[in-house]
Amino acid sequence: MLAASLDAIRALLKAKFPNITRLYVNSVPAGFIRPSFFIDLVTASNDELCKAMYQSRHTWQIVYFAPVDADGNPDRFNQYGASDTLKAVLMDAMTLTSPEIKNEAGEVTRPAVIYHITEVEGGPRDAEVYITLRLDAEWTRPSETYDLMQDIQHLQRIGEIILN
Numbered sequence: 001m002l003a004a005s006l007d008a009i010r011a012l013l014k015a016k017f018p019n020i021t022r023l024y025v026n027s028v029p030a031g032f033i034r035p036s037f038f039i040d041l042v043t044a045s046n047d048e049l050c051k052a053m054y055q056s057r058h059t060w061q062i063v064y065f066a067p068v069d070a071d072g073n074p075d076r077f078n079q080y081g082a083s084d085t086l087k088a089v090l091m092d093a094m095t096l097t098s099p100e101i102k103n104e105a106g107e108v109t110r111p112a113v114i115y116h117i118t119e120v121e122g123g124p125r126d127a128e129v130y131i132t133l134r135l136d137a138e139w140t141r142p143s144e145t146y147d148l149m150q151d152i153q154h155l156q157r158i159g160e161i162i163l164n
Helices: 003-017 075-095
Strands: 038-050 053-065 095-097 109-112 116-123 128-138 153-158 160-163
Touching: 003 038, 003 053, 003 075, 003 095, 003 116, 003 128, 053 075, 053 116, 075 116, 075 128
Parallel strands: none
Antiparallel strands: 038 053, 053 128, 095 116, 116 128, 153 160
16 A cells, blocks of 8 residues: 555656656665655554445655755755646645556556545745645455355255255
8 A cells, every 4th residue: 555655656756747757765865866856654544444444544745856056055946846836736636546566467466546635735945845745545345255045056865955
């Protein structure tokens, strides 16, 4: 679930900011390249909705590192434009969909997951843009299946039942 929500954010950033090729997830290295993004998980939780369903909530922080000049001053037009674009896309979308994952044989190993965007906040600060994003998804537990009586064929002999 966490990987799917991260992939959904990565797909959105790739689609809306095709010129930005750097996306950091583990950490931001010394001497990192600007402009770039950093995505960090803030919180993750699961809530039981009922016997058959539960809800997962993931809060992510997206950091945009705007280009800076030789003196370390950020390009404010770029910073504000990226902030406005990112917030507008997230608020207008209402949902994010993770990509479907297939194995080498072409079988689906992780179906696409739809996440509801329930909160978007933040904006420019210093030489970066900090956007906090909360995603919610509902999951249905698989139910047990049983053989139905009408599906069982049987033959009756003197006092015994033979199941086929």
